[in-house]
Amino acid sequence: MIMPAGQPLLLPVKPWFIWFSLLLALLLEMMLGMGLSGRAAWPPDLLAVALLFWVVHEPRRLGIGSCFVFGVALDVHQGALLGQHALAFSALAYLGLQVHRRLLWFALPTQALHVLPLLLAAHALQWLVRLLTGSGWPDWSALLAPLVEAVLWLPANWLLLAPQRRPHDPDDSRPL
Incomplete structure (x- = not known):
């Protein structure tokens, strides 16, 4: 694959790092749910951002099935409607798989703008399920969560790609 101009070549990601980052995002999501925000609608879904990131960047290692399992784990923890x-x-994983090739050609701020509708669709699907089960209409502050998640795409990109940016084989006698 030809890389966009100015983008450095990255080392392959270690599978243990993908699963470690996803488990860490799940734990952070669980702690945020038990913290001060509680059941508020505005906090970002860190697990959704991490799952979308890895689906876009490593579609062969993370798919729809693993996203489903993480979703069930979060449902069980939060006591939400199962599923x-x-x-x-x-x-979200399906939509991420549909755009993953095109998305990586854009600069990071443009990627965040392209990710925003995907995150909005995932939240809208959750709101629709809650409406169908009689939980009521979501508050206007629920619209803040996808916006914050789209902004979090930028630091997530920097943080989760950091281990791949290390020099692969430092050698003073080679120019590359």
């Missing part, structure tokens, strides 16, 4: 997050994360 609510699983359905949203599966749809």
Whole structure:
């Protein structure tokens, strides 16, 4: 694959790092749910951002099935309707797989703009499931979560790609 101009070549990602980052995002999501925000609608879904990131960057290592499993785990932890997050994360993974080749050609701010509709669709799917089960209409502050998640795409990109940017074989006698 030809890389966009000015983008450095990255080393292959270690599979353990993908799963470690996803488990860490799941734990952070669980701690945020138990913290001060509680059941508020505005906090970002860190697990959704991490899942979408790895689906876009490593589509062969993470797919719809693993996103479904993480969604069920989050549903069980939050005591939410079983399958609510699983359905949203599966749809998010599907949409991420549809745009992953095109998305990586854009600069990071443009990527965040392209990711925003995907995150909005995942949240809208969760809101629809809640409406169908009689939980009521979401508050206007629920629209902040996808916006914050799209902004979090930038630091997530820097943080999760950092281990791949290290020099692969330092050697003073080679120019590359």
